[in-house]
Amino acid sequence: MKFQHSNKKIYQKLGYSIDQEGILTRFLREGNAWKSHLEHTKQWIRDAYAHKEYSSIAIFGSGWLLDVPIDDIIRDFKEVYLFDIIHPLQITHKYKKYPHVHFIEADVTGGVAKKIYDRITAKSHVRKQSLPQLTQTQFSYDIPFDLLVSLNIVNQLDILLLEALEKHESVSEEEKQDFRYCIQKNHMHLLEQYNYCLISDWEKLVTHTKTRHTHSEPLVFVEPPAHTHHSEWLWNFDSQGLYEENSKIDFRVRAFRS
Numbered sequence: 001m002k003f004q005h006s007n008k009k010i011y012q013k014l015g016y017s018i019d020q021e022g023i024l025t026r027f028l029r030e031g032n033a034w035k036s037h038l039e040h041t042k043q044w045i046r047d048a049y050a051h052k053e054y055s056s057i058a059i060f061g062s063g064w065l066l067d068v069p070i071d072d073i074i075r076d077f078k079e080v081y082l083f084d085i086i087h088p089l090q091i092t093h094k095y096k097k098y099p100h101v102h103f104i105e106a107d108v109t110g111g112v113a114k115k116i117y118d119r120i121t122a123k124s125h126v127r128k129q130s131l132p133q134l135t136q137t138q139f140s141y142d143i144p145f146d147l148l149v150s151l152n153i154v155n156q157l158d159i160l161l162l163e164a165l166e167k168h169e170s171v172s173e174e175e176k177q178d179f180r181y182c183i184q185k186n187h188m189h190l191l192e193q194y195n196y197c198l199i200s201d202w203e204k205l206v207t208h209t210k211t212r213h214t215h216s217e218p219l220v221f222v223e224p225p226a227h228t229h230h231s232e233w234l235w236n237f238d239s240q241g242l243y244e245e246n247s248k249i250d251f252r253v254r255a256f257r258s
């Protein structure tokens with residue numbers, strides 16, 4: 001195992017560790033309800049490399065590896081690059097015996113998190129820029145990958161950053177919308193440079209527990225990739241109604257591969 005990290009304290013202050021702990025807590029609570037979604041995701045990833053001669057894979061948003069067919073990937077690839085803004089220690093510890101598994105702690109937006117942190121800690125050079133301008137930065141990594149998997153991350157890229165920002169300044173609905181759009185669009189441009197596989201919650205379906213009425217909220221604001229290989233399924237995210245009061249949450253998940 002090789003391990004690279006940077007800016008960890010900043011990412012922790014922006015709430016990434018707490019958010020990750022929340023994912024694990026929900027997984028432990030929801031175990032069976034999440035099973036079908038996790039299995040769909042793993043199979044979509046396996047199918048993305050079946051019958052291909054790929055030898056290296058990068059996964060963006062690997063986190064707890066809940067939705068990653070990690071044993072297959074460790075067996076099937078010569079080099080495995082796991083990217084997350086923070087890797088859970090339990091995970092890096094568990095896989096440290098594999099020399100071809102690399103844990104890279106990096107912001108896959110290319111540094112928007114650090115820019116937001118600089119802005120809220122009053123660094124003037126970033127204060128002058130508009131929110132969409134802050135997204136104008138590109139991820140790069142000096143080693144090429146045969147396959148890039150964007151794993152339930154595209155709709156997550158803005159959330160914690162806007163939450164942190166709003167504690168320090170008022171942000172209009174329009175600015176938030178622009179920020180989300182730009183950060184997601186950049187992510188899509190990045191994917192297009194690789195053989196890629198994209199899986200993401202695309203829509204949130206909120207069902208009121210008493211009236212049974214369901215409304216949907218979009219989570220991804222860019223056009224879906226125009227691919228022949230695509231799929232979608234529902235993720236029974238909160239079967240117990242604990243995430244939002246008086247509501248049950250499902251996600252419509254969409255998956256693409258180039």
Ligand SMILES: C[S@@+](CC[C@H](N)C(=O)[O-])C[C@H]1O[C@@H](n2cnc3c(N)ncnc32)[C@H](O)[C@@H]1O
Pocket residue numbers: 016020023060061062063064065066067068083084085086106107108109113151152153156157
């Ligand atoms: C919804 S989770 C995906 C589930 C994950 N595969 C798991 O099993 O825990 C999204 C992951 O993306 C990571 N993440 C969010 N924003 C990121 C960014 N800008 N750069 C890198 N990783 C990020 C989070 O830390 C989290 O682990």
